[in-house]
Amino acid sequence: MSLFDVYPLFDITPVEAKDVYVYDENNIEYLDLYGGHAVVAIGHSHPKYVKAISNQVSKLGFYSNSIQNPLQEELSEKLEALSGCKDYQLFLCNSGAEANENALKLASFHNDKKKVLAFKNSFHGRTSAAVAATDNPKIIAPINTQQEVNFSEFGDLYNVESVLKQNETCAVIIETIQGIGGLDESTTEFYQGLEKLCKQYNTLLIADEIQCGFGRTGDFFAYQKHGITPDIISMAKGMGNGFPIGGILIHPNIKASYGLLGTTFGGNHLACSASLAVLDVLEKENLLENAKEISVYFKEKAKEISKIKTVKGRGLMLGLEFDFPIAELRKTLINKHKIFTGNSKNPNLIRILPSLTVQKKHIDVFFEALKQELQ
Numbered sequence: 019m020s021l022f023d024v025y026p027l028f029d030i031t032p033v034e035a036k037d038v039y040v041y042d043e044n045n046i047e048y049l050d051l052y053g054g055h056a057v058v059a060i061g062h063s064h065p066k067y068v069k070a071i072s073n074q075v076s077k078l079g080f081y082s083n084s085i086q087n088p089l090q091e092e093l094s095e096k097l098e099a100l101s102g103c104k105d106y107q108l109f110l111c112n113s114g115a116e117a118n119e120n121a122l123k124l125a126s127f128h129n130d131k132k133k134v135l136a137f138k139n140s141f142h143g144r145t146s147a148a149v150a151a152t153d154n155p156k157i158i159a160p161i162n163t164q165q166e167v168n169f170s171e172f173g174d175l176y177n178v179e180s181v182l183k184q185n186e187t188c189a190v191i192i193e194t195i196q197g198i199g200g201l202d203e204s205t206t207e208f209y210q211g212l213e214k215l216c217k218q219y220n221t222l223l224i225a226d227e228i229q230c231g232f233g234r235t236g237d238f239f240a241y242q243k244h245g246i247t248p249d250i251i252s253m254a255k256g257m258g259n260g261f262p263i264g265g266i267l268i269h270p271n272i273k274a275s276y277g278l279l280g281t282t283f284g285g286n287h288l289a290c291s292a293s294l295a296v297l298d299v300l301e302k303e304n305l306l307e308n309a310k311e312i313s314v315y316f317k318e319k320a321k322e323i324s325k326i327k328t329v330k331g332r333g334l335m336l337g338l339e340f341d342f343p344i345a346e347l348r349k350t351l352i353n354k355h356k357i358f359t360g361n362s363k364n365p366n367l368i369r370i371l372p373s374l375t376v377q378k379k380h381i382d383v384f385f386e387a388l389k390q391e392l393q
């Protein structure tokens with residue numbers, strides 16, 4: 019049997035990893051500034067994480083959502099404490115797309131409307147409503163086109179209002195900082211204006227924090243910088259440090275009822291123990307502070323290289339924009355310098371999404387490599 023060939027692969031086979039390093043089968047060390055696509059939040063194989071998952075699987079790895087699971091309660095309390103999202107309700111699932119799918123569905127249940135408003139250059143996942151709200155026709159199958167989605171320019175409140183005033187839109191979904199789209203973030207006036215319009219037209223505001231949340235920007239959620247209160251917040255990626263887990267935080271105004279949402283695997287014991295370990299390490303090791311500090315250092319170092327046109331993003335969700343395509347440079351970084359980085363829809367942008375444990379010395383190694391290649 020062959021694998022369904024949907025991923026263009028680098029010819030590298032990692033077999034082990036520790037903190038910000040990945041090792042291949044020949045024990046060659048790679049510096050991981052990509053974090054497996056913004057997933058590795060507390061470093062690979064963190065001892066607390068390994069211990070938590072190992073202990074849990076030896077006791078009880080899974081049981082269905084028909085019994086009491088105190089780990090879910092513990093996770094919701096810890097999330098409330100660390101995120102500052104008071105009185106929200108937690109629903110757990112298994113991935114980012116699933117989190118957004120549930121968020122959109124819940125919005126539609128809540129206000130009985132069925133259209134969605136999303137933004138140009140957005141990415142929200144590959145399931146039914148989530149992919150329809152993604153601005154990439156190549157990944158939208160005919161079956162997905164039955165979802166009715168309008169797309170506004172990122173930052174265009176005028177267009178948002180013209181859509182919302184038709185009173186058919188159940189939710190506006192937005193990445194506070196666009197990930198795959200190329201690290202654009204709008205202004206506080208825009209996010210606050212969006213919140214206001216959503217309230218005015220009885221539309222729910224969904225903050226897709228799947229990539230930019232869970233501490234990656236140095237704030238627990240990226241939207242918090244803009245002082246807004248989304249109705250639903252979707253999470254995944256860093257939430258389990260690689261263990262598949264996603265979830266939504268649901269504002270107290272939205273009421274639950276039995277059977278409204280559900281999942282077999284979501285919120286299982288093993289997934290909860292992984293996420294609890296992530297939260298514990300984020301807190302005890304002050305990793306949000308570290309994200310902010312290393313970000314400042316990174317931006318300073320970037321000034322040393324004149325070919326860098328702009329530095330985008332914040333915290334450890336960063337991008338370097340050049341005035342040439344970066345595909346070859348990325349290949350050289352990985353093959354010659356043994357450094358993993360990311361790309362985006364913007365062909366001129368290198369994305370940096372390391373573990374939040376990354377240190378200045380790792381950033382130095384990256385910029386030395388860049389200097390060698392560019393100067």
Ligand SMILES: Cc1ncc(COP(=O)(O)O)c(C=O)c1O
Pocket residue numbers: 113114115116118141142143144193197198226227228229230254255
């Ligand atoms: C902002 C955002 N939303 C949703 C998703 C989908 O998450 P998943 O791949 O876990 O389904 C992603 C994945 O890259 C993402 O970056």
